[in-house]
Amino acid sequence: MSIRTKVFLYGVLLVLCVPFVFPTWWMITSSFKPNAEIFSPSLWPSSWSFEPWRQVFTMQPFAQQYFNSAYIAVVVTLGTLVVASMAGYAFARIRFRGQNVLFLLVLTGLLIPSEVTIVPLFRIFNSLGLVDTHWPLILVPMLGPPSVLATFIMRQFFITLPGELEEAARMDGLGRPAIFRRIALPLARPALGAVAIFTFLHSWNLYLEPVVYISTRTKYTLPQALTQFTDAYQGQLWNVQLSAASMTAIPVLIVFVLAQRQFIEGLAHTGLKG
Amino acid sequence: MTDVLDRTASPVRSAPGRRPFWTTRRRDQLTAYAFITPALLGALAFVFLPLVLVVWYSLHEWNVLADTFNFVGAENYRKLADDPNVPAVLRATAFFSIGLVVLNLALALLLAVLLNQKLRGTTFFRVLFFSPVVVSLLAWTIVWGFLLQDNGGLNGLLDAIGIDGPNWLRSGGTAMASVVIVQVFKNVGLNMVLFLAALQGVPQELYEAARTDGAGPWTIFRRITLPLISPTILLTSIITVVGSLQVFAQISVLTQGGPGTSTTVLVYYLYQQAFQFHAFGYGATLSVVLFLIVLALTVLQWQMRKRWVFHEH
Numbered sequence: 001m002s003i004r005t006k007v008f009l010y011g012v013l014l015v016l017c018v019p020f021v022f023p024t025w026w027m028i029t030s031s032f033k034p035n036a037e038i039f040s041p042s043l044w045p046s047s048w049s050f051e052p053w054r055q056v057f058t059m060q061p062f063a064q065q066y067f068n069s070a071y072i073a074v075v076v077t078l079g080t081l082v083v084a085s086m087a088g089y090a091f092a093r094i095r096f097r098g099q100n101v102l103f104l105l106v107l108t109g110l111l112i113p114s115e116v117t118i119v120p121l122f123r124i125f126n127s128l129g130l131v132d133t134h135w136p137l138i139l140v141p142m143l144g145p146p147s148v149l150a151t152f153i154m155r156q157f158f159i160t161l162p163g164e165l166e167e168a169a170r171m172d173g174l175g176r177p178a179i180f181r182r183i184a185l186p187l188a189r190p191a192l193g194a195v196a197i198f199t200f201l202h203s204w205n206l207y208l209e210p211v212v213y214i215s216t217r218t219k220y221t222l223p224q225a226l227t228q229f230t231d232a233y234q235g236q237l238w239n240v241q242l243s244a245a246s247m248t249a250i251p252v253l254i255v256f257v258l259a260q261r262q263f264i265e266g267l268a269h270t271g272l273k274g
Numbered sequence: 275m276t277d278v279l280d281r282t283a284s285p286v287r288s289a290p291g292r293r294p295f296w297t298t299r300r301r302d303q304l305t306a307y308a309f310i311t312p313a314l315l316g317a318l319a320f321v322f323l324p325l326v327l328v329v330w331y332s333l334h335e336w337n338v339l340a341d342t343f344n345f346v347g348a349e350n351y352r353k354l355a356d357d358p359n360v361p362a363v364l365r366a367t368a369f370f371s372i373g374l375v376v377l378n379l380a381l382a383l384l385l386a387v388l389l390n391q392k393l394r395g396t397t398f399f400r401v402l403f404f405s406p407v408v409v410s411l412l413a414w415t416i417v418w419g420f421l422l423q424d425n426g427g428l429n430g431l432l433d434a435i436g437i438d439g440p441n442w443l444r445s446g447g448t449a450m451a452s453v454v455i456v457q458v459f460k461n462v463g464l465n466m467v468l469f470l471a472a473l474q475g476v477p478q479e480l481y482e483a484a485r486t487d488g489a490g491p492w493t494i495f496r497r498i499t500l501p502l503i504s505p506t507i508l509l510t511s512i513i514t515v516v517g518s519l520q521v522f523a524q525i526s527v528l529t530q531g532g533p534g535t536s537t538t539v540l541v542y543y544l545y546q547q548a549f550q551f552h553a554f555g556y557g558a559t560l561s562v563v564l565f566l567i568v569l570a571l572t573v574l575q576w577q578m579r580k581r582w583v584f585h586e587h
Contacts, residue, residue, distance in 0.1 A: 001391070001392065001393075006393065009388065009391060009393060010393070010395075012388065013388060013399050016385065016388075016403075017399065017402050017403070019455075019459045020402055020403050020405060020406055020459055020463075021402050021405070023406075023414065023417045023418055023421060023459075024405065024406070024409055024414075024417070026417060026420075026421065026427060027413065027416075027417040027420075030420070039425050039426070039427075039430065040430070041427055041430035041431055041433075041434065082312075083312045083313050083316065084313065086309040086310070086312065086313070087309055087310045087312070087313035087314070089309060090305070090306040090307075090309035090310045091310065094302050094303070094305065094306040094309075095302075096302070096303045096306040096307065097303065099306075102310065102314065105314070105317065105322075106313065106314075106317060109317045109321045109322070111516075111565075111568055111569055111572055112321050112325055112565060112568075113516065113519065113520050113564070113568060114520075115519075115520050115522065115541045115544070115561070115564060116325065116328060116561045116562075116564050116565045116568070117320070117321065117324035117325055117327075117328055117561070118544075118545075118548075118561070119328060119331060119544075119548050119554055119557045119558045119561055120323075120324035120325075120327035120328050120331060120558070121320065121324050122548075122549075123327070123331075123554070124323075124324065124327075139320065140320050142316070143312070143313075143315070143316025143317070143319065143320050144316060144317075144320035144321055145320075145321060147313065147316060148313075148317055148321065151313050170298075175301065175305075176301065176302055176305040176306075177305060180305075180309075201407075201408065204410055205410055205411035205412070205523075207411065207412060207522060207523035207526070208522045208523070208541070208545065211526070211545075211549075212545075212549055222410065222412070223410065223411065223412040223523065226412045226413065226416060227412065227416075227526075227527060238420055241416060241420075242416070242417065242420065245410075245412070245413035245416050245417060246413070248410045248412070248413050249409045249410050249413040249414075252408050252409070252410065253405065253408060253409065255408075256401075256404075256405065256408040257401065260397075260400075260401050260404070263404070263408070264400060264401075264404055264467050265467075265471075267464065267467060267468075268467040268468055268470065268471040
């Protein structure tokens with residue numbers, strides 16, 4: 001490759017980067033700008049103000065809301081891993097009556113986005129007295145559509161495992177549950193990682209469901225809380241809103257940068273390779 | 275629980291001389307049913323039961339505030355046909371989905387091809403392009419809302435080079451395009467890495483053979499690369515189409531469906547009808563429409579795979 005081609009390619013890559021990197025940069029730097037300076041197009045605050053970051057916590061029970069989002073995402077992720085890996089394993093490695101029909105049923109579930117079923121689900125949770133609790137935000141993602149996708153991904157992974165491993169384990173007298181736990185699951189770590197990442201992000205980003213189900217401020221999740229900094233009496237407090245947005249984005253970004261290989265290659269190679 | 279089953283299943287327990295009831299095959303079957311039970315019950319309770327209910331509800335006039343729930347047959351579907359907003363909503367939905375899918379796949383493929391070159395630092399660029407995927411959706415949407423305001427960052431930059439930018443999210447001509455662009459940059463990294471993995475799976479010998487035969491880069495791309503990665507294109511297009519029909523937060527934060535109804539996509543309209551106007555029956559009808567669209571598009575893409583997807587198992 002000639003030097004000129006290289007320079008050209010780097011130029012294209014750098015220009016293309018702008019809309020991907022600039023918004024995040026702008027979000028974080030603007031969150032430190034005093035409100036008077038918020039609309040100046042400077043890429044760096046002229047003076048750093050930590051006031052917006054403090055205001056996030058005085059305007060809303062933000063720590064509580066942060067905790068809500070975090071614990072819901074963790075519970076959903078762990079639950080999905082258990083449910084999806086067990087079902088995925090059974091569909092991939094065990095022959096049983098009704099297997100094809102039941103798997104087809106699961107596949108059909110992939111076609112039904114949770115937006116389609118939100119009206120009846122609201123009704124169901126309402127009659128159970130679970131509206132304005134976190135149960136719908138936990139149960140539906142853990143057992144509903146996203147979990148169906150996770151089951152499919154785990155099945156696609158387990159199907160690629162060589163059968164000899166299981167035969168050998170069986171010769172050693174291991175039963176199915178033990179084979180699953182001690183042989184298959186440890187080998188499935190990349191797929192489990194990919195499922196964990198997208199399940200966590202799905203729960204972390206969930207917006208329609210909290211808006212529909214949750215009405216008490218202390219029960220809000222982060223996406224819902226983020227939109228509530230606009231209606232303050234002093235007009236739109238952009239810097240406070242951007243501070244809160246930064247706080248939700250930065251921890252995940254840090255984990256991503258530290259483990260970018262697992263994130264990207266996990267998703268690319270095991271996650272959705274079908 | 276499974277341990278208990280194992281113990282009762284041990285041959286020691288069974289009477290001597292008789293074939294044990296709990297054969298390996300039977301035990302396997304039992305394990306399989308136990309393993310799939312949570313997933314199946316979940317799918318039944320949170321996917322299929324509500325799907326049946328949504329069809330049932332769509333046949334009712336049901337207002338939560340007025341506490342009415344009356345069977346009205348096809349009344350809601352007649353209302354749907356007469357609703358003057360519906361054509362605009364379907365147009366907005368089509369505009370968003372087509373715009374998103376075309377731009378997303380084209381940009382994802384471009385980025386993947388660029389990152390597949392033998393260049394130093396492609397890992398670094400890959401991280402940058404992927405990073406919006408992990409930035410929380412609402413944070414990403416809010417900062418773009420901030421940038422696209424009339425006096426926001428983008429128009430500030432345009433101002434500096436002497437261009438008077440429009441009020442991106444408040445004018446009919448640019449609102450929908452802006453929402454599409456915001457969403458493309460948010461998630462294109464996902465399709466990019468899927469394409470990148472597919473590109474790296476194309477055998478180098480094929481490229482070399484084609485070059486020996488005197489094929490140019492464009493011919494190689496069209497005749498070798500595209501056919502070989504077509505299964506990935508199918509997969510990403512299905513995921514992206516279905517995902518595009520689910521867009522809600524971006525609309526809700528950036529435009530609230532406006533100006534007028536220009537960005538009122540189906541899910542947003544459904545939300546308005548059911549949860550703002552409390553017309554649950556009509557909301558259910560719109561849900562049925564959404565489901566039928568998702569179903570039709572997926573079946574269509576799956577059928578079309580025979581015509582353009584290269585190798586199939």
